[in-house]
Amino acid sequence: MTTTPETPDADLVNSAQAGDREATELLLTRHQPWIFNLAVRMLLRRADAEDATQEVLIKAYRALPEFRGGSAFRTWLYRIAVNHILNIRKAAEPVCSFDDAARGLARTPDLDPPDPRTVPVPVEILIEETKIGCTMGTLLCLDGRQRLVFILGEIFGVGDEVGAEIVDVTPANFRQILSRARRDLYQYLRGNCSLVNPEAPCKCVKKTRAFIQGGFVDPQKLQFTSHYQRRVREVACSWADELTDAYMKVAAQVYRDHPFYEPAEQVAALRQALRAVSLASPV
Secondary structure, eight states: OOOOTTSOHHHHHHHHHTTOHHHHHHHHHHHHHHHHHHHHHHHOOHHHHHHHHHHHHHHHHHHGGGOOOSSOHHHHHHHHHHHHHHTSHHHHSOSSOHHHHHHHHHHSOOOOOOOGGGSSSOHHHHHHHHHHHHHHHHGGGSOHHHHHHHIIIIISOOOHHHHHHHHTSOHHHHHHHHHHHHHHHHHHHHHHBTTTOTTSSBOHHHHHHHHHHTTSSOTTSOSSSSSEEEEHHHHSOOOOOOOOSHHHHHHHHHHHTSEEEOOHHHHHHHHHHHHHHHHHSOO
């Protein structure tokens, strides 16, 4: 079968299970950006997310002969990703409490932005790096299950039926976990983040130089403001506007305005890894 970027997953699965290497690579690289975007929000560090993504897709490659189509391929793949990532200790537990995070922000001094002559990129990019890193890092205050459900349901717009199947809970439980995650996260943002509440004390422009001095932002090696062309809101599923609290609506848009990463170098690395694995365990 001739494969194209428009070939449906189901057709690619059939061809891959019949031994078509091109179909296998297209199937897995098609979903690679989504797995990476899930992993980077669960783990924060780009290198950790890259490793986890490759490990997930190699697991999926090895398990592909067992896929029987009981659910959509994407749901099956996400379930593999979820189980793998939640077994990573950093992803399973909150890094700190929201109270600790608030105290940490309060201790971070307000400073003037960096002198443009002393940094290798425009100051505006460093402020954006601070904003994305801080708001994405705040997700780590949620426990692993809450963080996962929040990323799927609130950021990616996955419905409760599919989300429940991925996380292995009931739809009602998925909604309950999402509701608690929203409540805890948005209450914190409302009290601390000026992106959500202009009266809140933390303002990205005033924290950027302190974040650089503390090692949280590296002007020489940007983690969050490179390697993307689109925002999450441009590629995520549409979602019902069920939020009635104005602050919650603003906060939800902050996360959906984050970058959607499509790092091209990972595609080549995955293809190389798949070919190496196939020598030992051909599909």
